[in-house]
Amino acid sequence: MLRIGELARRAGLTVRTLHHYDAIGLLRPSARSGGGYRLYGQADITRLHAIQSLRHLGLSLEDIGRLLAQGGATLPAILEQQIRALDRQIEQAMQLRTRLGLIQAQVSGGHEPEPGDWLATLRLMTTCDKYFSTEELKKILGNWRVAAADMVPLMADVRRAMERGVPADSLEVQPLAYRWMTLVGTWMEGDFDLIRRWGDMYRREHSAMSNKGPDPRMVAYIDRAIEIRLAALGRHLSLDELKRLTRIPREEWQRLSQKAGQLMRQDVPPRDKRARALAREWMGLMDRLANHEPELRDKLLAAYRDDPVLAAASVLEAPVRQYLQRAAESRA
Amino acid sequence: MLRIGELARRAGLTVRTLHHYDAIGLLRPSARSGGGYRLYGQADITRLHAIQSLRHLGLSLEDIGRLLAQGGATLPAILEQQIRALDRQIEQAMQLRTRLGLIQAQVSGGHEPEPGDWLATLRLMTTCDKYFSTEELKKILGNWRVAAADMVPLMADVRRAMERGVPADSLEVQPLAYRWMTLVGTWMEGDFDLIRRWGDMYRREHSAMSNKGPDPRMVAYIDRAIEIRLAALGRHLSLDELKRLTRIPREEWQRLSQKAGQLMRQDVPPRDKRARALAREWMGLMDRLANHEPELRDKLLAAYRDDPVLAAASVLEAPVRQYLQRAAESRA
C-alpha cells in the first residue's frame, strides 16, 4: 500500500491531482490509515495507469470515468469522436495560423509603419476575413505590394481628373478606367468573382475600413467609367471571350508605342522594314492578348479601331495605331 | 447612445458577454441612464470592434486589454508569440491525431476483438509512445499484422524446442534464431536501431505489457541463440557489411531448396542443365542478398559453408547446398 506522495512521485503526478481524482470519484484509494492517510493498493495503481493512458489520448476525466465504469465498451466510439474533434481543431488552428501569418506580414511588413494605424489595418483584415477565404486572402495580399505601388499614381491621376471637373462618362477618363481595370485584374490574378466580391465588400463596408481605401466618391467616379468601358467591350466580345484574354504588362505596350512614335517623328514610311517589324511585334502582342486565337484577335483589333470608347482607352493613340495599321497592311 | 441589448445584437454578442467585458474593465460604457442602464457611445462601439478583431485572432481578453491600453505598441510581439504558441499547438495536435489514428486502427481493426483486452492494448501503445516516435510507431504497426501472422508459428516452434529441453546454444536452435531475426528485420524494416530499442523496451517494460508479448523466458532463450548467431556472423562479416545485406523472402529460398531436392531425388547429376540453371538461380539470390557486391557474396558463401552455426541456420540443408555447389562449379 502506497501513500499519496509516493504514488504521485512514481506516476509523475502531483498530490493535488490525486486529491482531485479522489474528489471527483475517478480514483478513490481502497484504504485509509488510522490517521486518515490515503492508502493505494495494486488495483488502484493499475487503475491510475489506465487513467494516465487515456489522459494521454486527450480524453476528459469524465469520459475516462465512464469508460472505466463500462469496461471500455464504447472506446471505439469515443476514439472516433475524439479524432473528429481533433481534426476540426487542427483545421481551425491552421486557418487561424494562416490569418495570423498574413496579418503579421502586413503589420510588421514595414510598408505601413504608422504607429496608430495598426487598428485600421486590423479592421481591414478582419472585415476581409468575413468576405474571403484564407486562400483568397493569400492571393490578394500576395499581390498587395505591387498593386499598392501602381495604385498611388493612378489614384492621383483619377483625383486630378475629378478636380478638373471631367465628367465620368467622358472619353478622357477611359484610359484611367482601362488602367484601373488592368491593375485590379493583375491584383486579383484575373479572378472575376473575386473582383466582384471585393467591390461588394468595398461598397458595403467602406466605413469599417475608415480611411484605408480610396475615397468612395473616387470609386463611384471610376466605377461609372468602368461601366461604360464594360458596356463597350460587351458590344464586341462575349463575357467568355473577355475571360480568355491574357494580361499583357503595360510596359510592353508603352515600349511599342514609343518605338512607333520615334519612327513617325523620323518620318519613316509605314512600308519601311523597321515599321513593318514593329507592326509584327504589335500583332504578336495582340495575339498573346487574344490567347493565340486569331478570330478573337481580329475582333479585338476591330473593336479597338471602331469603338471610340475603347480606342480612347488604348495605350496606342489614334495616329500611332493608324501608322502601325498601315505598316501591317503594307506587308502584304 | 445604444443600450446593451441593441449593441449586443449589432455586434453578434450576448448581453452577458458585454456585462463580462464591463466587469473586467475591458469595455466600460461611457454613460448610464437614470435608471442605471448602460449606454454605449460611438467610442465604445469602436473599441468593441477592436476587441472583436483581436479576439478573432485568438488573443486573450487580458492581452487585448493591455494592447488597447498601450496603443498597440506590442502588437508585433504578441502576434509573434501567438503564432509560436499556435504552431506548437498544431504540432502537438497533429502528433496526437496520429497516435489516435494508430490506436483506432489497432483497437477497432478487429484483429483482437477480445473485449477485456483493450486496456492491455492501450498499455502497450502508451508504453511504446515513450520509446518511439510516431513515425517509428507507424512503421512498426504498419507491419504488425504480417509480423504477427508469422510470429505465431515461430513462437510455437520455439516453445516446442524449449519444452524438448534443447539447449539454447544448440545448433538445432539456429534455424529458429535465423527465422526470428529475419522476422524482426522485416517487421522493423531493417532498422537496427529500432530493433535494439524494441528489445530494450521489451526487457524493461515487460510487466507493463501484461500478457501481450511472448513469454520472457522464451525471449531469453531465443536471445541466447541469436547472440550465438550474431557472434558467428561477426566472425565473417563486419557490422557495416551486415547492414548492407538485403532481405530475401524466405519463400524464395524454400522454392529453391525444394526444386533442388526434387532434382536430387530424381538423381539428376549436378552437371545437368537443370541443376546448373538452379545454381545460377542460387547465385542470383545470393547476389541480391549481398547487395550485388561480389566480394560480399563470396564472403557470405564461404561463411555459410565453413561455419557450422551459420550452416545450421540456412534454409538450404547441407546436402542440398553441396549439390548446388557442385552444379555451380561444373559450370566452368
Place this chain on the structure above:
DNA sequence: CTTGAGTCTGACGTAGCGTCAGGGTTCACA
C-alpha cells in the same frame, strides 16, 4: 396604471488542477 420587454446585480457553474492556510500524522532520533 398596467403590461411586457428589456435591464440590473449577484451568484454559481464550467475543466483540471495550482496554491495557499491551518491543522493533524508518522517516524526516526535524542
Place this chain on the structure above:
DNA sequence: TGTGAACCCTGACGCTACGTCAGACTCAAG
C-alpha cells in the same frame, strides 16, 4: 518519552470566458 522534519488532511479560492439562472428594477406603449 519528547521532538523535529517530513508528510498528509480538508477546505477554500484562483484561473478562462463567459452561460444560466433568480429576483428586482426600468422603460415605453396602451
